[in-house]
Amino acid sequence: MTRIDVSDIQGFALRGYNFPYARYLLLELAPAKQARALLRKLLNVVTTGERWDINNKPQSTVNVAFTHKGLEQLALPLASLLSFPLEFQQGMRARSDILGDSGTNAPERWDPVWREQYVHAWLAVNARTAEALEARSREMQQFIDETGGARLLQSQDAGAIRLHGKFSTSEHFGYTDGFGNPDFKGAERDCVPGQGKLTKRGEWEALATGEFLLGYADEAGELPVSPIPHLLGRNGTFMVYRKLHQNVNTFRAYLDAKGKHYQGGKEKLAAKFVGRWRDGTPLELSPDMADPTIVADPNQNTNFTYGEDPAGIRCPLGAHIRRTHPRDAFGFNGGLVNRRRIMRRGLAYGEYVPEGQPVSDSDERGIIFMALNASIFRQFEFVQQQWIEYGNDARLGNDKDLLLGNHEGKGKFVVQGTADHANPPFICGALPNFVELRGGDYFFLPSLTALAMIATGTVDPR
Amino acid sequence: MANVSGSTYGLTTLSPIIEDNKLNLCHSMQIRWYLSQLPRDHRSPFAQLSSTYLARLVVMDDVVFVGHPACEEHLKSRYLLFETNFDGDLNTYLRRMATEAGEFVNAVWKHCVGFPGTDTVDAFITYMKTCQIETTFFFADVNDQTVESTLNALKTQAALAHFMEKHEGLPPADLQAAFGKFVERLHNAPPLPRGGDESRNIAQERRPHD
Numbered sequence: 001m002t003r004i005d006v007s008d009i010q011g012f013a014l015r016g017y018n019f020p021y022a023r024y025l026l027l028e029l030a031p032a033k034q035a036r037a038l039l040r041k042l043l044n045v046v047t048t049g050e051r052w053d054i055n056n057k058p059q060s061t062v063n064v065a066f067t068h069k070g071l072e073q074l075a076l077p078l079a080s081l082l083s084f085p086l087e088f089q090q091g092m093r094a095r096s097d098i099l100g101d102s103g104t105n106a107p108e109r110w111d112p113v114w115r116e117q118y119v120h121a122w123l124a125v126n127a128r129t130a131e132a133l134e135a136r137s138r139e140m141q142q143f144i145d146e147t148g149g150a151r152l153l154q155s156q157d158a159g160a161i162r163l164h165g166k167f168s169t170s171e172h173f174g175y176t177d178g179f180g181n182p183d184f185k186g187a188e189r190d191c192v193p194g195q196g197k198l199t200k201r202g203e204w205e206a207l208a209t210g211e212f213l214l215g216y217a218d219e220a221g222e223l224p225v226s227p228i229p230h231l232l233g234r235n236g237t238f239m240v241y242r243k244l245h246q247n248v249n250t251f252r253a254y255l256d257a258k259g260k261h262y263q264g265g266k267e268k269l270a271a272k273f274v275g276r277w278r279d280g281t282p283l284e285l286s287p288d289m290a291d292p293t294i295v296a297d298p299n300q301n302t303n304f305t306y307g308e309d310p311a312g313i314r315c316p317l318g319a320h321i322r323r324t325h326p327r328d329a330f331g332f333n334g335g336l337v338n339r340r341r342i343m344r345r346g347l348a349y350g351e352y353v354p355e356g357q358p359v360s361d362s363d364e365r366g367i368i369f370m371a372l373n374a375s376i377f378r379q380f381e382f383v384q385q386q387w388i389e390y391g392n393d394a395r396l397g398n399d400k401d402l403l404l405g406n407h408e409g410k411g412k413f414v415v416q417g418t419a420d421h422a423n424p425p426f427i428c429g430a431l432p433n434f435v436e437l438r439g440g441d442y443f444f445l446p447s448l449t450a451l452a453m454i455a456t457g458t459v460d461p462r
Numbered sequence: 463m464a465n466v467s468g469s470t471y472g473l474t475t476l477s478p479i480i481e482d483n484k485l486n487l488c489h490s491m492q493i494r495w496y497l498s499q500l501p502r503d504h505r506s507p508f509a510q511l512s513s514t515y516l517a518r519l520v521v522m523d524d525v526v527f528v529g530h531p532a533c534e535e536h537l538k539s540r541y542l543l544f545e546t547n548f549d550g551d552l553n554t555y556l557r558r559m560a561t562e563a564g565e566f567v568n569a570v571w572k573h574c575v576g577f578p579g580t581d582t583v584d585a586f587i588t589y590m591k592t593c594q595i596e597t598t599f600f601f602a603d604v605n606d607q608t609v610e611s612t613l614n615a616l617k618t619q620a621a622l623a624h625f626m627e628k629h630e631g632l633p634p635a636d637l638q639a640a641f642g643k644f645v646e647r648l649h650n651a652p653p654l655p656r657g658g659d660e661s662r663n664i665a666q667e668r669r670p671h672d
Contacts, residue, residue: 427627
């Protein structure tokens with residue numbers, strides 16, 4: 001039985017807070033002495049994974065993570081710095097070739113903060129209200145001013161999109177997002193059907209803790225690669241931060257144009273792109289219409305497999321959710337995908353423009369995509385390279401993910417179908433880039449113990 | 463026979479590399495250097511040998527000692543390992559190697575013991591067969607199709623996808639007529655360009671499949 005110490009793990013690593021407001025403070029750290037003073041201030045306020053008292057839920061949360069450059073600035077011993085996995089040491093910019101971040105997604109085209117500078121730390125505030133966000137942000141700025149521990153390079157706001165006066169989990173293309181996140185052993189919630197791994201009996205169970213937290217056995221029964229000393233890594237994890245700009249006008253125009261020719265109709269085509277209807281209904285469970293009762297039921301909304309749909313008649317082989325979480329699509333009861341899972345945290349940024357209103361691609365609008373995993377190389381980078389920017393595993397040759405792929409006007413998306421006139425085969429070609437990368441980096445999200453060691457200069461690799 | 467899977471042949475050869483201590487750059491290094499300079503696109507010698515699925519050359523210096531409890535062992539010589547799989551029979555492929563990629567073959571194998579050159583094709587074939595070891599397991603992705611028919615199938619698939627998208631929503635009679643023309647154009651298409659990057663740059667008018 002795996003036991004994890006939730007009071008030592010940053011809350012962000014254990015759960016999505018589901019707060020509607022967020023601000024990511026991108027920091028350049030001062031030399032180690034002042035930067036450590038800032039971290040000692042943060043130690044008192046960093047949100048842990050402890051369960052919240054129902055009558056005393058916090059109004060806001062604080063979490064912190066560092067790039068390798070940031071850990072260098074904090075003067076970690078060289079032996080510790082060199083013990084981090086290579087991809088984290090290199091950072092995302094240097095990994096652009098293998099990630100397919102070229103052309104419009106190339107680092108030269110990123111926002112200045114990611115292109116011209118080196119972000120050392122990510123200081124995240126999540127909040128229930130706009131007031132709580134401002135109050136907590138002021139406190140963070142006060143810490144920075146008092147200690148001289150950092151310089152604010154950029155403040156990135158994000159938040160839930162408001163639909164019909166209420167906060168939603170929708171994103172700018174109009175899809176309800178954020179259904180699935182892998183369950184792992186020791187995390188507080190029970191395994192939700194569809195969210196862990198498949199057993200040989202076809203049931204769902206939690207994944208090994210070591211797929212998401214350092215210091216625990218992973219799906220191979222091994223400890224993930226972790227920095228030394230052991231305490232520096234244990235209860236920590238790695239985070240991928242990608243600012244994904246969404247070309248909403250391009251997306252809507254493309255869907256309109258193609259939807260006119262698709263006999264299943266525009267909304268069904270939108271569903272085929274992703275594998276869910278825009279309200280979130282999985283195509284596998286309801287191929288012909290959206291069904292709010294399925295969406296509302298946590299025992300159903302991620303509880304499906306692709307084994308009965310090998311040709312992609314219900315959910316296309318290249319649909320976004322089938323590519324990125326193939327479940328049993330590759331056979332072997334899903335055994336081939338258990339080491340390629342990532343936890344997603346993400347929030348929209350920029351103003352939401354309802355359907356039917358004029359919208360521009362050039363406005364600042366998109367998703368701050370964050371993924372957590374024990375091995376960026378084995379998990380996130382594999383998914384990005386093989387399942388987003390390539391199609392061979394899904395038997396789709398070099399087709400890319402329709403939504404996220406770096407198509408540059410080429411490429412195609414195939415909707416598999418039948419002779420049924422409402423579900424015909426259909427080809428979407430000349431794909432533009434619906435999403436563009438505007439920057440980001442790889443971060444280490446330390447445990448509270450590790451944060452205290454870093455803050456006091458007591459990391460000792462001997 | 464283990465060397466054959468479906469219509470695919472798997473050839474493995476081990477050729478001892480000449481030892482000559484008087485050279486500044488030993489033969490094995492010369493092979494490595496030459497191989498590192500070879501083009502990897504359509505000008506690659508294996509792109510010229512169009513029936514090749516996959517080929518690789520490895521210079522093996524010695525067995526690497528991996529630590530206790532493994533025991534320390536050594537090869538009698540340095541070897542050039544050559545692995546290739548291709549359509550058809552071995553004699554035809556070796557003959558094509560000698561006649562169509564002779565310059566490459568000579569530049570590599572001249573560093574190997576007993577290599578007779580490619581001027582006498584039969585002598586070259588005999589030499590390669592002498593170096594051959596049985597291939598018990600090899601990659602044969604599509605073992606009942608040739609390289610050419612696989613490439614044709616992929617091109618046809620891409621062409622069909624293009625056709626479907628272009629003619630979406632056409633009335634049935636017009637669609638049928640257009641499909642008839644499409645099939646005819648496919649039948650009359652010239653042979654596929656050779657593999658490698660060059661095929662991407664071929665002008666549109668030379669790409670009837672698209």
